[in-house]
Amino acid sequence: MIILNSVILEPCKQVYADGTLVLTAEIDYFFDGSEALDMDINAYIINPVDGAELLVGNSNIVNPPPVTKDRTKITVTITADQNIDLLRNIINQYGNRTYTLVIKPTLPNSTWDGSKTISTAEVQLINVDTSVSVIDVTSSANNAEVTITVDAKYWNNECMSLNATLSTDQNIHKLSMSYDSNSQLWNGVATIIIPAGHCNQDITITLTGEYSAGCNPLPCTPWQYFENIKQTIKGPCMNTNFPAGLHTFVDTNSTDSTCSTILTANSKHLVSSYVSMRNKDYKSVYAKVITKDGAMPQPVFIPDVTDYNQIDADLAPVEGTDDFVAVWASSATSATQKYQICMRRFTVGAEGNIIPKGSSQVISQSNGDYMAPRIVYNKPLDLFFVTWAAVLDKEMKMGFYDWDNTTSQFTQKGYLSTLDAAVSENFFSATFNLNESVNTNACLVNAADKIIGAFTVDGTTLAFFEFGFANNQVSQNAMPEYQASSISKFHMAFDDQTTTVKMVFTTSDSGDIYGDTIQYFPTRMRSDYPVQPRAAIKINQSTFLGRRPFIKRTPHLSDQKDRQYVIAWECAKSSVHTIKVSRSFIPVGAEGVLNSGDTNSDNVRIVITENQTCYLFNALALDGETLTSQAILLAVE
Amino acid sequence: MNRYKNECLTMHRNKNYSIHTEVTLFPFKTEIIVQSGFEQATIATSNATITDVKISINTKGLNLALTWIEAHAFGFTSLHYAEINDRLQVVRAHEIEAIDTNNAAILPLSFICEEFLFVAKVECSTEQVTISQYRLSDFSLVASPIIVTSKISDSYLSSKRNKIANMTIVDGGDNTFYLQYKVQTGSINTILLTYQDKAISHLRLFDFGYDNIGFHEAYLDKEEKMIFVTYANTDSGDIYLAAQSLDPNGNNGFAENNVVINQTQGTYNRPYIEKYDENYAVTWEGTNPYIIHVDKNLLILSPEEILDLSNPANIKTAYDMSTKALIMSAQIDNRIFEDYGTSFYYSKTMTKNDHS
Numbered sequence: 003m004i005i006l007n008s009v010i011l012e013p014c015k016q017v018y019a020d021g022t023l024v025l026t027a028e029i030d031y032f033f034d035g036s037e038a039l040d041m042d043i044n045a046y047i048i049n050p051v052d053g054a055e056l057l058v059g060n061s062n063i064v065n066p067p068p069v070t071k072d073r074t075k076i077t078v079t080i081t082a083d084q085n086i087d088l089l090r091n092i093i094n095q096y097g098n099r100t101y102t103l104v105i106k107p108t109l110p111n112s113t114w115d116g117s118k119t120i121s122t123a124e125v126q127l128i129n130v131d132t133s134v135s136v137i138d139v140t141s142s143a144n145n146a147e148v149t150i151t152v153d154a155k156y157w158n159n160e161c162m163s164l165n166a167t168l169s170t171d172q173n174i175h176k177l178s179m180s181y182d183s184n185s186q187l188w189n190g191v192a193t194i195i196i197p198a199g200h201c202n203q204d205i206t207i208t209l210t211g212e213y214s215a216g217c218n219p220l221p222c223t224p225w226q227y228f229e230n231i232k233q234t235i236k237g238p239c240m241n242t243n244f245p246a247g248l249h250t251f252v253d254t255n256s257t258d259s260t261c262s263t264i265l266t267a268n269s270k271h272l273v274s275s276y277v278s279m280r281n282k283d284y285k286s287v288y289a290k291v292i293t294k295d296g297a298m299p300q301p302v303f304i305p306d307v308t309d310y311n312q313i314d315a316d317l318a319p320v321e322g323t324d325d326f327v328a329v330w331a332s333s334a335t336s337a338t339q340k341y342q343i344c345m346r347r348f349t350v351g352a353e354g355n356i357i358p359k360g361s362s363q364v365i366s367q368s369n370g371d372y373m374a375p376r377i378v379y380n381k382p383l384d385l386f387f388v389t390w391a392a393v394l395d396k397e398m399k400m401g402f403y404d405w406d407n408t409t410s411q412f413t414q415k416g417y418l419s420t421l422d423a424a425v426s427e428n429f430f431s432a433t434f435n436l437n438e439s440v441n442t443n444a445c446l447v448n449a450a451d452k453i454i455g456a457f458t459v460d461g462t463t464l465a466f467f468e469f470g471f472a473n474n475q476v477s478q479n480a481m482p483e484y485q486a487s488s489i490s491k492f493h494m495a496f497d498d499q500t501t502t503v504k505m506v507f508t509t510s511d512s513g514d515i516y517g518d519t520i521q522y523f524p525t526r527m528r529s530d531y532p533v534q535p536r537a538a539i540k541i542n543q544s545t546f547l548g549r550r551p552f553i554k555r556t557p558h559l560s561d562q563k564d565r566q567y568v569i570a571w572e573c574a575k576s577s578v579h580t581i582k583v584s585r586s587f588i589p590v591g592a593e594g595v596l597n598s599g600d601t602n603s604d605n606v607r608i609v610i611t612e613n614q615t616c617y618l619f620n621a622l623a624l625d626g627e628t629l630t631s632q633a634i635l636l637a638v639e
Numbered sequence: 640m641n642r643y644k645n646e647c648l649t650m651h652r653n654k655n656y657s658i659h660t661e662v663t664l665f666p667f668k669t670e671i672i673v674q675s676g677f678e679q680a681t682i683a684t685s686n687a688t689i690t691d692v693k694i695s696i697n698t699k700g701l702n703l704a705l706t707w708i709e710a711h712a713f714g715f716t717s718l719h720y721a722e723i724n725d726r727l728q729v730v731r732a733h734e735i736e737a738i739d740t741n742n743a744a745i746l747p748l749s750f751i752c753e754e755f756l757f758v759a760k761v762e763c764s765t766e767q768v769t770i771s772q773y774r775l776s777d778f779s780l781v782a783s784p785i786i787v788t789s790k791i792s793d794s795y796l797s798s799k800r801n802k803i804a805n806m807t808i809v810d811g812g813d814n815t816f817y818l819q820y821k822v823q824t825g826s827i828n829t830i831l832l833t834y835q836d837k838a839i840s841h842l843r844l845f846d847f848g849y850d851n852i853g854f855h856e857a858y859l860d861k862e863e864k865m866i867f868v869t870y871a872n873t874d875s876g877d878i879y880l881a882a883q884s885l886d887p888n889g890n891n892g893f894a895e896n897n898v899v900i901n902q903t904q905g906t907y908n909r910p911y912i913e914k915y916d917e918n919y920a921v922t923w924e925g926t927n928p929y930i931i932h933v934d935k936n937l938l939i940l941s942p943e944e945i946l947d948l949s950n951p952a953n954i955k956t957a958y959d960m961s962t963k964a965l966i967m968s969a970q971i972d973n974r975i976f977e978d979y980g981t982s983f984y985y986s987k988t989m990t991k992n993d994h995s
Contacts, residue, residue, distance in 0.1 A: 338850065367848035368897070369826050394824045395848060417845035417883070474887040 004039055005032040006114055007073070009105045011123035014222035016103065018127040021090045023047075023058060023082035027105065032073045039065040041109040044116060045080055048102035049092060055104055058082040058089050094186040097156040098132040098225060100124050100218060126222040132156045134164065134190075134211060134227055141235035146199025148235050150192050150207060152177060157188035161217035162225065166192045169206040170498065172382045172451055177209075197321055197381050200557055200612060201239035207231045240270045242294040242611040244638045248597060248625060251618055252290060252301065253633035254278050260634050261287065261437045262317040263607035263618050266324040270294045270611050271350045273326055274618055275315035276301075276634055277437075280308060287315035287330045292636070293354040294611075302356045305344060309334035312344075314374060314437050321381040325349045325359065327405075329375035329388055335364050341371040341432060343390045345412055347405060360410035365401065367418070370394025374429055374436035376444050382451035383471050385415060389444060389455060391429035398425055398444075398457065402471055416475035423465055423480065425457040438605070440491055440511050440549055447496040447503065452524060454503055456494055459483070464492055466503070466520060480528045484520060486538060488513070494520070495555045497565050497585055504567055504585065506541065506551040512574050515541040515551045517567075517587035539587040546573035554608040556582075566590060568615055572604035578619050578637075580606075596637045599626050603635070615639045640664075642979035646671075646692035648955035648968045651703055654725065655957045657968045657985045658682075658705070660689050671707065673727050674985055680727035683719065687711040697751040702730060706749040706758060708738075718747055720756065720778070735778050744769075745795065746806045750816055752834040755781065759818055761806060766790045768806070768820055770832070770839060787841055789828050792821035794853070801978050802854060802908055803873060808832070809859035809866065811885070817844075817866060819857050824848075827855055827868060829883070847881050849897050850874070858912040858919065859885075863935050869900075869910040869921050876906035878923045880937055900931055902943040913956040913965070920965055920990065922954045928969060930990050944990055952980060956988070965990055 007030040017024045025045055033039070045059035059082040068074055082089060103123045108116035138151040150166055157179060164177040177190035196205060211227025213220065252258045256279035263274040272292040280286040286308050290301035305312050315330035326348055331341040343366035347359040366372035371393040379386050389400040398421035403412040428434060428442040436444060442458045453469040466481035484505070492507035503520035516538040521531060542548060548571035556566045567587075570580040578596040583589050597603045602622035609616050617637040622629055642662040649656055657674045669689040671682040683689065687709040695704045702722040710716045721732040735758070738744050747760040756778070759770045768791065769784040794804040806820040814834040818841070822828050826848035830841050847855075847868050855870035864886040870879050881897040900921055901907055910923035918934045928951045932940040952973035957966045967988040970980025 336850075340850075367826075367846070368850055369824060369848035369852075370850075392848065395822075395826055395846070396824070416887070420843065420846070 003034055003111065004037055004109065006041070006107060006109050006112065006120070007031055009043065009107060009120045011103055011105065011121060011125060013123060013125045014128070016123075016125045016127055017129055018093060019129045021086070023089060023127070025059060025080040025082065025103065026077060027080060028075060028077050029063065030073070030075045033067065034071055036067050038067050039063060041107050041114070042116065043080060044106045044108070045082065046104040046106065047089065047092070048104065050096045050099070050101075051092070056088065056092075057084045060084055091186070093127070093130060093156070095181050095183075097158040097162075097188075098126070098130050098220070099158045099161060100126055100221060124221060126220050128222075130156045131223075132158065132162065132211075132225055132227075134209070134229075136209070136229070136231060139207070139231060139233050141233075141237060143201065143236040143238060146196045146235070146237050148194050148196060148205065148207070148233065150177070150194070150209075150231070152190040152209070154179065154188040154190060159188065161214045162211060163214065164190055164209060164211045164227065166194060167208050167210070168194055168196060169208065170450070171197055196235065196237070199235060199237045201237045202234060203237050204232065204234050207233065239612050240294070241613045242270050243296045244272060244292050244294075244611075244614050244616055245296050245636075246614075246638045248635060248637045250624060251634040251636040252276055252278070252288075253629060255631060257632040258634050259438065259620055259632065260605050260607050260618050261315045263609050263616075264317045264319045264326060265609050265611065266326060266350050267319045267321045268324045269350070269352075271324060271354060272609055272616060273317060273319075273350060273356075274607065274634070275304060275317050275328060275330075277313055277315070284311050286312045287328070289315070289317070289328065289348065289356055291350055291354040291356060293350075293352075297354045299354040299356075304328045304330060304346065305332055305334065306346070306358070306362045307332070307334045310339050311341075314435050316376050318377040318379045318386065320347075320379050323349065327377060327379065327386055329365075329377045329390075331373050331375060331390075332362075336368050340368065341373055342366045342368060343372045343375045343388070345377075345386075345388065345403065347410075347412070363412055365403065365412070365414065366390060366392070366399065371432040372399070373432065373434045374444060376436070376446050378446045378448055378453055380448050380451065380453055385471060386412070387446065387453050387469060389421070389446065391434070393430045393432050393434075395420075396427070396430045397421060398429070400469070400476055402476060415471070419476040419478070421457075421467070422478060423467070425459055425465060428458070443492050445492070445494050447494060449496055449501065449522060450524065454481070454496065454522060456492070456503070456505070458489075458492070462486060462489055464489060464505075464507075468522070468525070470525075479525065481520075481522065482528055482531050482534065484518070484536075486536065491550045493552050495553045495567060497555065499565055500585065504553060504555070504587075506553045506569055508549045508551060508571070511549050512547040513549065515548050515569065515571050517541050517553070517569065517583065541569055541581060541583065541587060541589070542571070542579065543581065543589065543593040544576070544579065546576040546579065548573045548579060550605060552606050552608055554610055556610050557612050568608050568610060570596075570606040570608055570617055572606060572619070573601070575601060577601060577603035577621075578606045578617065580617065594639075597621055597624065597635060599623065602632070640981060642974070642977075642981065643970045643983040644979050645953035645955060645968050645970045645983065647694050648957045648966065648985075649694050649696070649703075650957045650959065651696055652701070652725065653961055655959055655966045656694070656703060657955075657966075658692055658694065659968070659970070659983055660692060661983075662688070662979060671705070673723060675727060678727055680723075682721055682723060682729055683707070683732065685709050691746055693748055695749040695751055695756075700751075701725065704749065704751060704756070706735070706747055708745070708747060714743065716743065718744075718758065720749075733778055735773060745800070748806060748808045750808060750810065751775065752814055752839075753837070755837070757832075757839060759806070759808060761791055761795050761820070763796055766796070768818070770841070772839065782838070785839060785841060787818070787830055789822045789843070792823055792825060794821060805854050805856065807855070807857040809857050811859055812861050817857070817859060819847075819855065819868065821852060821855070825850075825852055827852060827870075829866070845883060847883070847897075849879065849881065854909045856911050858914060860914060860935070865935060867912055867919065869912045871908045871910060871923070876908075877901055878907050878910045878921065880912070880921060880933060882935070882937055896937065898937050900933060900937075900939060901929065902931070902939070909953065911954050911956055913958050915958050915965055916963065920956055920958070922956050922967065924952055924954060926950060928954050928967070930988065941991065946989060948984055950975075950980075951984070952978060962987075964988075
């Protein structure tokens with residue numbers, strides 16, 4: 003008589019190859035006579051579609067009686083020969099997962115009659131390896147979108163996910179997977195909108211596959227997937243038609259001075275803020291547009307309350323829109339005519355009309371004067387970051403602000419913070435004007451979801467900080483200071499390809515212009531930075547000494563692989579000089595001169611589109627003709 | 640005639656406790672008197688001048704803890720501690736430390752975490768705030784005092800400092816406390832004190848940076864996660880109320896979070912704020928006590944009320960939840976130059992918003 007003890011399927015020894023399931027079972031039985039083992043084994047798979055048992059194999063097992071009466075173990079293979087096409091469909095569609103196999107034996111002269119289960123096994127089938135292949139990455143010249151298409155074999159859509167991320171932002175784009183029953187493959191598609199994407203931009207998309215922690219882990223081989231896809235997208239080229247040559251941007255019958263010049267993110271309209279006399283006693287800040295088509299509508303007031311003085315307006319374009327946000331210092335809002343920091347959002351209409359999206363809001367407190375505001379919009383955080391100087395407290399203040407579209411107002415996120423470091427005393431004067439200052443600066447640039455801020459400390463030192471938004475509060479992380487024997491006005495831009503800061507400075511009010519690269523390692527503490535040898539490179543080619551250099555990164559154009567930078571400065575004995583340099587500060591052309599002959603041309607600002615470079619600067623003469631008072635000129639190359 | 644100075648008023652385990660000092664001139668002595676309802680007891684008597692009596696509640700204990708300063712002749716002062724039970728009996732009293740003439744310290748504020756007593760005080764010599772940690776069992780000093788770096792406002796060193804300067808500590812729950820004092824520029828710094836692993840750490844969180852801040856008081860509303868600061872403007876004599884959300888996920892407003900709350904013009908001083916039902920009652924000193932009710936958005940809910948008590952000073956209030964009544968204490972007929980009253984007031988207020 004034969005007594006069947008067990009039939010065991012090892013979870014990691016069951017093979018599925020070329021559409022055939024081959025099961026390996028260990029049969030353990032006892033016999034007391036001379037009978038041969040002759041039994042049938044039915045193998046079933048639990049169909050993931052409906053949970054029902056599906057017969058996949060039917061095998062007759064024969065084993066001659068061994069020499070001695072004893073317990074015997076044999077290993078047999080069962081080739082699945084039932085419902086072959088149905089099984090193939092199931093495995094193609096349900097992919098790499100834990101399958102449940104059930105064994106029901108039929109043994110004569112026993113209770114095993116083919117209806118009872120002797121074993122149930124949770125198995126991962128060998129050779130059912132999920133593979134993902136990228137079929138296509140497409141982009142169009144009409145928009146800044148890229149669509150990624152993949153095929154996946156043995157995809158388990160319940161437990162597996164495939165995410166695409168762009169190296170420049172934190173957004174996760176989950177590929178939406180669908181099963182194609184004709185090809186018996188899974189197809190996945192995701193469309194990624196590239197922030198401020200433009201023509202010929204190099205992007206890196208990272209595909210990451212994960213097995214959900216919510217599913218039981220695979221018993222044998224875990225699954226994960228990682229691939230970097232480097233691609234140059236077509237993307238829209240934003241050509242502009244700003245009026246080429248040298249022109250008047252603003253010329254009133256009093257002094258007009260540049261503040262901040264930006265391009266709106268979507269349409270590349272040029273917007274510049276400037277200070278002008280509102281009446282014979284008081285100044286205010288204005289904004290003026292040149293549309294991408296070259297239209298130049300009349301300027302508008304930035305503040306809605308224009309009593310007393312408004313100065314020092316800084317602008318930040320809002321990515322994904324034609325909006326911009328202005329911050330400025332105003333003595334109109336406090337009872338004692340002290341300067342407070344105001345903030346207001348605008349949009350630029352198609353015809354270049356500037357439309358306020360809300361009222362001016364005071365964001366500073368009111369103990370003494372607050373000066374020198376600077377603003378950036380950080381797209382990954384979708385927040386505005388503003389810094390300013392508190393004259394009485396002699397501290398730099400800063401905060402994150404969120405825009406509430408329903409109330410058309412900014413709200414402060416977290417506490418109003420204070421910079422944990424001393425900066426130049428020059429900031430702490432009620433007559434300080436950051437846009438006019440010849441030796442002091444505060445600059446903010448975005449670096450992914452962080453902001454790098456740099457502040458003049460004294461005549462030899464610049465302080466660099468990494469600001470972030472953690473636990474709903476401003477986080478500040480000091481980076482190494484930059485020191486040289488003499489540093490006057492500086493300015494900086496962020497190199498997104500090398501994640502470094504490109505910084506230019508002069509040694510004095512009338513000195514040579516230098517450029518240097520500042521290392522940046524996200525979230526790294528100051529003490530963990532490697533020592534950086536200072537390698538300031540002289541920029542100016544002519545012997546005219548200059549001051550107040552300004553640096554702007556070029557957009558990624560088709561004919562260049564690396565970022566380039568345009569640098570401009572003013573010369574005491576000449577006018578505004580310009581030069582284009584590589585990211586190593588090597589000049590890639592000759593030094594240019596704007597508005598030649600006017601030694602009063604100064605305080606230059608730069609914006610660069612994909613086909614034009616624009617300089618705005620203050621001047622007392624235009625093409626050799628003396629102006630009645632200081633005007634703002636525009637030079638477009 | 641005896642003179643009275645109101646010191647504090649608090650609710651503890653459903654009873655309100657009023658504490659004031661009483662000065663007897665011939666022979667000179669100062670007493671700390673505690674009252675709860677109709678009960679009254681003398682906690683301490685000294686032939687020195689007792690000032691700055693503050694209550695700290697040991698949240699795990701049943702007793703009320705008090706600290707105060709005794710100012711002896713020749714500028715010699717000492718810091719004292721006492722615990723009283725709910726029958727107003729002194730169960731423990733101790734001189735914590737003597738403070739010598741060269742290191743005058745004022746405004747000691749205490750709080751208790753586990754087995755430690757923490758005392759924050761303004762050090763007049765270094766012009767900084769320090770926080771000392773004592774073992775409650777024997778008042779031995781644990782480690783060196785913590786020094787909060789930002790220098791204090793000159794107003795703490797003025798002979799008028801009682802009227803123009805204050806320091807506050809409010810309990811934020813979970814072993815956190817918010818210390819507020821005026822720095823040299825006149826802004827109020829808010830320092831988060833966190834008790835962890837038998838020590839306290841401090842972190843400057845935010846400022847209340849407004850013009851002409853004088854005497855200030857704070858109220859921390861744990862439910863609303865907001866801290867309110869009310870202060871007198873030393874220039875205009877107005878009473879201001881400012882607020883800051885402590886909710887890490889909350890949004891914070893701007894300038895409108897600092898508003899004048901007195902409705903009539905006057906030279907007002909020393910406001911006090913207490914939660915009153917769902918809203919807040921702010922009281923302050925004028926020729927009479929003034930009360931106004933405001934909500935968490937700093938909106939004024941009722942007309943300003945004037946109580947029929949002349950020249951009050953050091954007004955304190957406490958909200959009795961069980962009777963829904965606002966208790967008030969103050970010294971009355973205050974002698975403006977010495978900041979003592981000729982009588983003492985301690986009662987349920989007659990505010991129109993009292994629900995009983």
